[in-house]
Amino acid sequence: MLGNARFVYNWALDRRIKEYQSEKKSISAFTLMTELTQLKKNPEYEWLKLSVAQSLQQSIVNMDKAFTRFFKQKKGFPKFKSKHKGTHSVGFPQNTKVDFENNKVSVNKIGWIKTKISRTFDGKIKTATIEKKPTGKFFVSITVELPDVKVKQKPISKVNAVGIDTGIKTFATLSDGTEIENPKHLKNSIQRLKVLQRRASKKQKGSSNRKKANLKVALLHEKISNQRLDFLHKTTTAIAKQYNTVACENLNISGMMRNHKLAQSIADLGLGRFYTLMQYKMKEQGGNYLEIGRFEPSSKMCGCGVINKNLKLSDRTWTCESCGSINDRDVLAANNILKFALNPKNKTTDGMSGVACGDVGVSQVDEAGTVSGRSLRP
Numbered sequence: 001m002l003g004n005a006r007f008v009y010n011w012a013l014d015r016r017i018k019e020y021q022s023e024k025k026s027i028s029a030f031t032l033m034t035e036l037t038q039l040k041k042n043p044e045y046e047w048l049k050l051s052v053a054q055s056l057q058q059s060i061v062n063m064d065k066a067f068t069r070f071f072k073q074k075k076g077f078p079k080f081k082s083k084h085k086g087t088h089s090v091g092f093p094q095n096t097k098v099d100f101e102n103n104k105v106s107v108n109k110i111g112w113i114k115t116k117i118s119r120t121f122d123g124k125i126k127t128a129t130i131e132k133k134p135t136g137k138f139f140v141s142i143t144v145e146l147p148d149v150k151v152k153q154k155p156i157s158k159v160n161a162v163g164i165d166t167g168i169k170t171f172a173t174l175s176d177g178t179e180i181e182n183p184k185h186l187k188n189s190i191q192r193l194k195v196l197q198r199r200a201s202k203k204q205k206g207s208s209n210r211k212k213a214n215l216k217v218a219l220l221h222e223k224i225s226n227q228r229l230d231f232l233h234k235t236t237t238a239i240a241k242q243y244n245t246v247a248c249e250n251l252n253i254s255g256m257m258r259n260h261k262l263a264q265s266i267a268d269l270g271l272g273r274f275y276t277l278m279q280y281k282m283k284e285q286g287g288n289y290l291e292i293g294r295f296e297p298s299s300k301m302c303g304c305g306v307i308n309k310n311l312k313l314s315d316r317t318w319t320c321e322s323c324g325s326i327n328d329r330d331v332l333a334a335n336n337i338l339k340f341a342l343n344p345k346n347k348t349t350d351g352m353s354g355v356a357c358g359d360v361g362v363s364q365v366d367e368a369g370t371v372s373g374r375s376l377r378p
């Protein structure tokens, strides 16, 4: 089924590219589904019937979505899926059942599968996706529909608000001075990964030693992403529980990724994921998530409003010539982010608008449940 899902994805991608080359138009997912029905009637492709029909249609939908992302979010051009690389997945849009008591999951056409269930859930089961990781492990993820629970959003409390500055040296610095470091085990694992990758690349291509070495790389990769996600979950949960309002800077992660030197460390830190988790956890708690646009002078502007134009990236602290305050650049940045998120109309002494570029997204729900202010960014 995994092989068939990959085949249909690649076939649909190929059809779409060729159609564009010859006819200069995009073939729709609907047309491809009709063509797929015809393809299955061809005895040469009879094996496609071993899959659930909706699973194969799901592959076409996924290919179509990859194009939408490419056009709308300027993500990379959709790639063909390789049999030997990456994670493979197959979707089951209907008839999934879970037996928590006996640790079993049932999907269409396969039936009951013995499973190690990581958590229980309520709600109506919608879809299931089975994934095969490069480590050879299989995972099933299930989406469920829950009743729409309205968490009452608390009003913004300036007393219990915190600004967060994220960086490369220290993972996150909070405006109250708290520093959150990257976990050491994560750093160690990344070092170890480099060693294993180098070892694997020295083995002869196609050899069984190469395969063994690649599996070691894949296993460590899986471990690192688990460690990272665990760290991000614990950190964001702790922050969301402690504060009523959280203010962050919109860092435009994809823009920063183009700078290759920084790319590795930023990818390692999982900053994008951090903001996504932070935002939904605040929402879950009824708290507020504020985001300001990219704010250049955040580490350069003293509490008194004076900007230190000569601040270098290597300067961790600086003394204000005007008021004499000693500023830690990260704590200062976090405080400025908070200040401008709470009051976007703040002006600096230079007459420069505090919000350097992009706008401030602040939304608040009052007692009656009406949303006021500008919309919160996704």
Ligand SMILES: [Zn+2]
Residues within 6 Å of the ligand: 302, 303, 304, 305, 306, 320, 321, 322, 323, 324, 325
């Ligand atoms: Zn000052």
